[in-house]
Amino acid sequence: MDFEYSEEQTLLKDSLRRFIDGRYDFESRRKLLASSDGFSRDNWRQFAELGWLGVAFPEDSGGFAGSPVETMIIMEEFGRGLVVEPYLATVVLGGGLVEIAGSAAQKSEILEPMIAGELMLAFGHSEPQGRFNLADVRTTAEKDGDGYRLSGKKIVVYHAGVADRLIVSARTSGDVRDSDGITLFLVDPRADGVSIRDYRTVDGFRAGDITLEGVKVGADAVLGTVGGAHPAIEAVVDRAISALAAEAVGAMERANEITNDYLKSRKQFGVAIGKFQVLQHRMVDMYMHAEQAKSLSCMLAMKLDGPDRERALAAAATKARVGQAARFVGEQAVQLHGGMGMTEEYTVGHYMKRLTMIETLFGNVDHHLRRYAALAD
Amino acid sequence: MDLAFSSEDRAFREEVLAFVEANLPGEIRDRVARGLGVGKEALTAWQRTLHEKGWVAPAWPRNYGGAEWPLVRRYLFQQVMGEAAAPDIPPFGVNMVGPVIYTFGNEAQKARFLPRVLSGEDWWCQGYSEPGSGSDLASLRTRAEDQGDHYLVNGQKIWTTYAHLADWIFCLVRTDDSGRPQEGISFLLIDMKTPGITVRPIITIDHGHSVNEVFFEDVRVPKENLVGEPGKGWTYAKFLLSNERTGIAHVASAKRQVARIKSIAGAEEIDGRPLIEDRAFRARLAAVEVDLMALEFTELRLLSKVQGGGTLGAESSLLKIRATEIQQSLTGLLLEALGNYAAPFEAESEDDARRNEPPIGPDYRDGALQQHIYGRAATIYGGSNEIQRNIIAKMVLGL
Numbered sequence: 001m002d003f004e005y006s007e008e009q010t011l012l013k014d015s016l017r018r019f020i021d022g023r024y025d026f027e028s029r030r031k032l033l034a035s036s037d038g039f040s041r042d043n044w045r046q047f048a049e050l051g052w053l054g055v056a057f058p059e060d061s062g063g064f065a066g067s068p069v070e071t072m073i074i075m076e077e078f079g080r081g082l083v084v085e086p087y088l089a090t091v092v093l094g095g096g097l098v099e100i101a102g103s104a105a106q107k108s109e110i111l112e113p114m115i116a117g118e119l120m121l122a123f124g125h126s127e128p129q130g131r132f133n134l135a136d137v138r139t140t141a142e143k144d145g146d147g148y149r150l151s152g153k154k155i156v157v158y159h160a161g162v163a164d165r166l167i168v169s170a171r172t173s174g175d176v177r178d179s180d181g182i183t184l185f186l187v188d189p190r191a192d193g194v195s196i197r198d199y200r201t202v203d204g205f206r207a208g209d210i211t212l213e214g215v216k217v218g219a220d221a222v223l224g225t226v227g228g229a230h231p232a233i234e235a236v237v238d239r240a241i242s243a244l245a246a247e248a249v250g251a252m253e254r255a256n257e258i259t260n261d262y263l264k265s266r267k268q269f270g271v272a273i274g275k276f277q278v279l280q281h282r283m284v285d286m287y288m289h290a291e292q293a294k295s296l297s298c299m300l301a302m303k304l305d306g307p308d309r310e311r312a313l314a315a316a317a318t319k320a321r322v323g324q325a326a327r328f329v330g331e332q333a334v335q336l337h338g339g340m341g342m343t344e345e346y347t348v349g350h351y352m353k354r355l356t357m358i359e360t361l362f363g364n365v366d367h368h369l370r371r372y373a374a375l376a377d
Numbered sequence: 378m379d380l381a382f383s384s385e386d387r388a389f390r391e392e393v394l395a396f397v398e399a400n401l402p403g404e405i406r407d408r409v410a411r412g413l414g415v416g417k418e419a420l421t422a423w424q425r426t427l428h429e430k431g432w433v434a435p436a437w438p439r440n441y442g443g444a445e446w447p448l449v450r451r452y453l454f455q456q457v458m459g460e461a462a463a464p465d466i467p468p469f470g471v472n473m474v475g476p477v478i479y480t481f482g483n484e485a486q487k488a489r490f491l492p493r494v495l496s497g498e499d500w501w502c503q504g505y506s507e508p509g510s511g512s513d514l515a516s517l518r519t520r521a522e523d524q525g526d527h528y529l530v531n532g533q534k535i536w537t538t539y540a541h542l543a544d545w546i547f548c549l550v551r552t553d554d555s556g557r558p559q560e561g562i563s564f565l566l567i568d569m570k571t572p573g574i575t576v577r578p579i580i581t582i583d584h585g586h587s588v589n590e591v592f593f594e595d596v597r598v599p600k601e602n603l604v605g606e607p608g609k610g611w612t613y614a615k616f617l618l619s620n621e622r623t624g625i626a627h628v629a630s631a632k633r634q635v636a637r638i639k640s641i642a643g644a645e646e647i648d649g650r651p652l653i654e655d656r657a658f659r660a661r662l663a664a665v666e667v668d669l670m671a672l673e674f675t676e677l678r679l680l681s682k683v684q685g686g687g688t689l690g691a692e693s694s695l696l697k698i699r700a701t702e703i704q705q706s707l708t709g710l711l712l713e714a715l716g717n718y719a720a721p722f723e724a725e726s727e728d729d730a731r732r733n734e735p736p737i738g739p740d741y742r743d744g745a746l747q748q749h750i751y752g753r754a755a756t757i758y759g760g761s762n763e764i765q766r767n768i769i770a771k772m773v774l775g776l
Contacts (some may be wrong), residue, residue, distance in 0.1 A: 201721055268510075331753060353750065
C-alpha cells in the first residue's frame with residue numbers, strides 16, 4: 001500500500017507545476033479563451049516535447065509506458081491551471097480508444113502523430129436522447145459495399161471543431177440502448193455529409209454538435225470489432241472519469257488555496273473575515289471535500305487497469321463523490337469571495353464554472369449513484 | 378385562521394391578471410421566463426404602462442402618486458406579476474429612493490424627483506457598497522466635504538447595478554468621521570452626468586453586464602441634494618433596507634421555474650422514458666417544491682402578522698435566505714434536466730455574429746445556464762446569507 005509518487009512521478013508533477021506557474025497565468029489563459037481555437041497550439045507542441053501526450057501509452061504504441069497515475073498527475077495540475085488544451089479529448093478519449101480497440105496499423109497511423117502533437121482527436125458519442133447511458137446510440141451505420149454510411153447526431157463533443165480525426169459510435173445492429181451492436185468509426189471531419197456546429201462552453205472550452213448525413217466510410221474506418229464497441233467505450237469513459245476526477249481535485253485544491261488566502265486577507269468589521277467561525281467551518285468543509293475527492297481519485301487511478309467490474313464500481317463511486325465535492329467547493333469558493341467571486345476578471349468564478357461542468361460531464365452524481373447501486377448489488 | 382383570500386381580493390387578482398395578459402408583450406414575458414435580461418427601453422415601456430394604470434408604486438401613499446394598497450393587495454399584485462413573467466421594475470427608484478424621499482426629503486425634492494421616479498423618466502442606481510465596505514457597510518469611506526454651498530465628493534462605489542444606465546445615484550457618503558462610523562454617514566442624491574464621475578463596467582461570470590464600479594473625483598454636489606439631515610444617512614439606509622426586504626420571497630417566479638423544469642424534464646429522456654417520470658429526479662424536485670411551499674406559507678404568515686398590526690423585523694431575513702437557496706436549488710435541477718446540453722454557453726453579445734447559424738440544442742435551454750451562473754450572486758447580494766443568519770441570531774434569537 002503506497003499513495004506516494006515515485007521519483008519520476010514527482011519530476012513529472014514538478015515540470016507540470018513549472019509550466020502552469022510560468023506559462024499559464026490567468027491573463028494568458030484569458031487570451032487563449034478569446035483566440036479562434038480557444039487554446040494554444042504552441043502549448044500543445046510544448047506538451048508533446050515534454051512527453052505529456054505519450055506518457056500513459058505503451059511503448060509499442062510510441063508511448064512511455066506510464067500508468068493511469070501519470071494521467072492523474074497531469075490532469076491534477078491541469079485542473080490547478082484550468083488548462084483548456086484538448087488533452088482529455090485527444091489523448092485520454094481519442095488516444096485511449098485507439099489504444100484499447102485499434103489495430104496495429106491504426107495505432108501507428110494515429111497514436112504516433114498524436115503523441116508527437118501533430119494530430120488531434122475528438123470522440124463523438126452522446127446523442128440528444130441518450131443522456132449519460134453509454135449504450136443509448138441511435139446513430140446508424142448502414143452497410144454500403146465494403147464500407148458503411150453513417151447518419152445521426154452527436155452532441156456536445158468537446159473540441160470537435162479542431163479535431164483532425166473524429167471517432168464516432170454508431171449502431172450496426174440491435175435496438176437503441178442495446179449494448180451489443182455498437183461500432184466505432186474513424187471519420188474525417190472534412191468528409192461529405194459531416195457538419196459541425198461549434199460553440200463555447202460554460203467552462204471556457206469549445207465543443208460542437210456533429211451531424212452525420214450519409215457519411216461514407218470504408219471498412220478500414222472501423223475501430224475494433226463490428227458491433228462490439230460497448231466495453232471499449234465503457235473502459236475509455238472510465239479513463240475520462242479518472243482524468244476528470246483528478247482535474248477536479250487540482251481545481252478544488254487551487255480554489256481552496258485562493259479562498260483561504262482571501263479569508264486571511266479580506267477585512268470587515270476590523271478583522272480578517274477568516275476569524276468568523278461560520279466561514280472557518282465552511283472552509284473546513286471545502287477542505288474535507290477536496291481531501292476525500294483526492295483519496296477516491298487515487299483509488300480509481302490504481303484500479304483503472306484492473307478487472308472491469310471493480311474498475312466500474314470505483315469509477316461510479318469516484319464520479320459521484322467528486323461531483324458532489326466539485327459543486328460544493330466551486331460554489332462556496334464564489335460565496336466566500338462575495339461579489340469578487342462573481343467577476344469574470346477574477347479567477348475563482350472560473351474554477352466554479354469548470355467544477356460545475358465536471359459534475360455533469362460523463363454522468364452527473366445521480367447517474368453514477370444509480371450505476372454504483374446497479375453494480376454493487 | 379383562514380387560508381382563503383376575500384372575494385374582493387380574488388376579484389382584484391383577476392383584474393391584475395387580465396391587465397398583464399392584455400398589456401405585456403409576449404416577447405418580454407418569454408425573456409423573463411427564460412431568465413434573460415430585459416433592456417432598458419422595454420423595462421421603461423412596461424413601467425410607463427403600469428404608471429398610466431396607477432399601479433407602478435403599490436406601496437406609495439396616494440398623494441405621492443402611489444396605489445396605497447393594503448398589504449394583501451400588494452402581495453397578490455406581486456404574485457400575479459411573478460406568475461405572468463412580468464419583468465421587475467428596477468427597484469432603485471420606486472422601491473428604494475422614492476420612499477426615502479417622500480419620508481425624509483423636503484418638499485422641493487419630492488416635487489422634483491418623485492414624478493420622474495414613477496414615470497421611469499429617471500433611472501436610479503444605489504451607491505452603497507465600496508471595495509473595502511461590503512458586509513461591513515458602515516465602514517464606508519467615500520467622503521463628502523462641506524464646501525459651503527456644495528459638497529465635494531471623492532471615493533468609489535462598487536457592485537452598482539445599472540450605474541451605466543442610470544441618470545441619478547443615491548449615495549451613502551461620509552460627512553463626518555469623529556464619532557461612531559454609523560453617525561457620520563449622509564444620504565446624497567447625485568446626478569450621474571456631473572463632471573468627475575466615471576463608470577467602469579464589471580463583467581460577471583455569466584458574461585453579463587449589470588454591475589459597475591463608480592468613481593467620484595472632486596464631484597460637486599449641490600447642498601440641496603442632501604436628503605434629510607447630515608449624519609442621518611444610516612437611519613435612512615436602514616429604513617430603505619426594510620423596504621427592500623418585503624417581496625423578497627419571489628415565490629411566484631420560483632413556481633414558474635418549477636413548471637419550466639417539469640416541462641423540460643418532460644421533453645428530456647432518460648433510458649427512453651421522460652426524465653420527469655424518473656423517481657430519483659422527481660423526488661429531488663418534489664423536495665424543492667415542498668421547500669417552496671414552506672416558504673410561501675411562511676411569507677403569508679408573516680404577512681398576516683403585519684396585517685394584524687405587527688411589524689416585520691429580522692424575520693424577513695428568513696425569507697431572503699430560503700428564497701435564494703430555493704432559487705439556486707431550482708437552477709441546479711434545471712442544469713441537471715438539460716443533461717449534456719448544460720455545457721454550451723454562448724452569451725447573447727457573443728452570439729450576434731452567428732445569428733444565422735442553427736440554434737444549439739433544444740430551444741428551452743436558452744438562458745438556463747446564464748440563470749444558473751448569475752444566480753450564484755443571489756446568496757451574496759442584498760446582504761449575504763451569512764449576514765442574514767447573523768441578523769436572525771442577534772435580532773430574533775438574542776444570541
